Amino acid sequence: MSRIVVLMVLLSLLAGCAALVPPTRVGGIAVDVPAEEYGRRLCQHLEIEAYASCVSQVLDHLERPRPELPAPGRSTSGPVVAVVEGEVFHGDYRSTLFSGSLRLASPQTRCRGGYSAFAGDADAIYEFHCEDGRSGWADLMRDLSGRSGIGRLAFSDGRAGELVFGHAPLGSAEPYPYRP
Incomplete structure (x- = not known):
């Protein structure tokens, strides 16, 4: 019996190396995201000289009082920004209880899914x-407010990155709000 398990594990590892396999969701649907994250x-x-100023802008934006944003009933859609090996993608996401859509664009390509x-x-x-022939996956995890959050994404060419979504950290994703 243990040989069968070992064989199945080896086969799954080989299959995982040969293809882009999206992760399976483990755990809850929300996570505590500190403002610094x-x-x-x-x-x-950004270059190190601009990094501290950018982080300060993000922290100031998150601490600034503002009206309830987004309006009730619109908390499951909003802006997205992803950074993949220095390339900035911006776009939006929409989700319902059983489905969701995602659009991302960079100066080089546009992606939908x-x-x-x-x-x-x-x-x-x-x-x-994506229009350039790549494919990929994105996994979004809400913060404790339920209206914003973080995530990760990966492309079929091996590039991977992190993303942020929601009105609280981004305001708007286009134009990209955090520049040097």
Whole structure:
């Protein structure tokens, strides 16, 4: 019996190396995201001289009082910014209880995708395809407010990055709000 298990593990490892396999969701649907984490993710592509100023802008934006944003009933959609090896993507996401869509764009390409429980997707992992032929996945995790959060994404060419979504840390994703 143990040989069968070992063989299955080896086969799954080989399959994982040969293809881009989206992660399975483990754990809850929300995580505590400190303000500094938003700053790190949004400013990581900048040179060290501009990094501290950018993080300060993010922290100031998060601490600034503002009206309830987004309006009730619109908390499951909003802006997204992803940084993948220095390339900044911006766009938006929309989600419902059983489906979601994601759009990302950089100066080099545009990507679109989503997930749907009705189509058989077991996890809320956004699978996407880009105009330049790449594909990939994005996994979004809400912060404790339930309206913003962080995530990760990976492309079929091996590039991977981190993302931030929601109105609280971004205000608007276009134009990109955090520049040197």
